[in-house]
Amino acid sequence: xxxxxxxxxxxxxxxxxxxxxxxxxxxxxxxxxxxxxxxxxxxxxxxxxxxxxxxxxxxxxxxxxxxxxxxxxxxxxxxxxxxxxxxxxxxxxxxxxxxxxxxxxxxxxxxxxxxxxxxxxxxxxxxxxxxxxxxxxxxxxxxxxxxxxxxxxxxxxxxxxxxxxxxxxxxxxxxxxxxxxxxxxxxxxxxxxxxxxxxxxxxxxxxxxxx
Numbered sequence: 001x002x003x004x005x006x007x008x009x010x011x012x013x014x015x016x017x018x019x020x021x022x023x024x025x026x027x028x029x030x031x032x033x034x035x036x037x038x039x040x041x042x043x044x045x046x047x048x049x050x051x052x053x054x055x056x057x058x059x060x061x062x063x064x065x066x067x068x069x070x071x072x073x074x075x076x077x078x079x080x081x082x083x084x085x086x087x088x089x090x091x092x093x094x095x096x097x098x099x100x101x102x103x104x105x106x107x108x109x110x111x112x113x114x115x116x117x118x119x120x121x122x123x124x125x126x127x128x129x130x131x132x133x134x135x136x137x138x139x140x141x142x143x144x145x146x147x148x149x150x151x152x153x154x155x156x157x158x159x160x161x162x163x164x165x166x167x168x169x170x171x172x173x174x175x176x177x178x179x180x181x182x183x184x185x186x187x188x189x190x191x192x193x194x195x196x197x198x199x200x201x202x203x204x205x206x207x208x209x210x211x
Contacts, residue, residue: 012144012177013055014135015162016170022203029210033196034189037184038076038158040089040114041132041142044068055128071132072098072142074112076158080157088113091148093123112155116153131158141172160189164199164207185209209211 020030036111046066056071075085088104091097091114098114107113114129130145146154165184169175185207189195198210 003188010144010146011128011129011174012080013142014167014171014173014175015141015143016135017169020166023077028201030199030201031196032162032164032187032199032209034160034162037134038073038074038112039132039134039140040074040098040101040112040156041069041071041130041140041145042096042098042114042157043070043128043142043145045126045128049099054170054172055145055174057138057140059193068096069140070096070098071102074101075111076112078110079106080109082107085112088178090115091117091129092121093127094119096127104114108155111155114148114156116150116152116154121150121195124150129154131156145204162187166205166207 033077044067045053047067053066055067056072058067072089073086074089075087077087078085083103085103086101087107089101089112090099092099101112104113116124116129126148127148128142128145129148131137131143132140132142134140143158144156148154163184164187167175185199187197187199189197200208200210204206
């Protein structure tokens with residue numbers, strides 16, 4: 001992501017999690033499916049002490065009290081002469097919202113843009129903006145995000161690649177980049193999915209790329 005002309009500090013969330021049976025019960029391979037959907041997302045933490053909250057659209061009433069959550073379907077820029085792709089949306093700080101996506105020139109190839117209004121720092125307090133994915137049950141998870149700066153624009157380049165590892169993170173929970181010792185495995189999907197990726201599940205509880 002680029003925030004104005006300055007590389008932003010990007011954070012990422014766990015986008016999917018589930019229980020894995022022991023190797024003896026689950027077998028040597030696991031399948032992961034992904035259908036391409038590009039979503040812009042904005043989230044506002046309603047409470048000052050919302051640190052540690054899960055960045056996922058509400059499914060229970062107590063989660064509604066923690067976050068405001070909006071998303072918008074996008075299409076990344078296809079070429080330098082692209083005049084069709086709906087690759088840009090505008091953030092509204094109060095009330096929180098994203099404008100209907102529309103085409104804009106100058107957006108980075110395979111990226112979409114979120115423009116940030118020129119408001120006070122207080123107006124953007126607690127807001128995060130970035131990419132999101134949608135689960136088959138309709139829930140939306142903020143995948144990677146930055147804290148926006150007033151009067152700038154964020155170009156997001158979604159990559160359909162995910163790190164897979166054993167851990168205790170919940171969906172929507174921020175995952176630190178320093179995962180030394182957890183041996184995560186990169187799984188990548190075609191840009192124009194859907195696609196299924198097979199991963200080898202090893203007897204020691206780790207993963208490795210499937211054939």
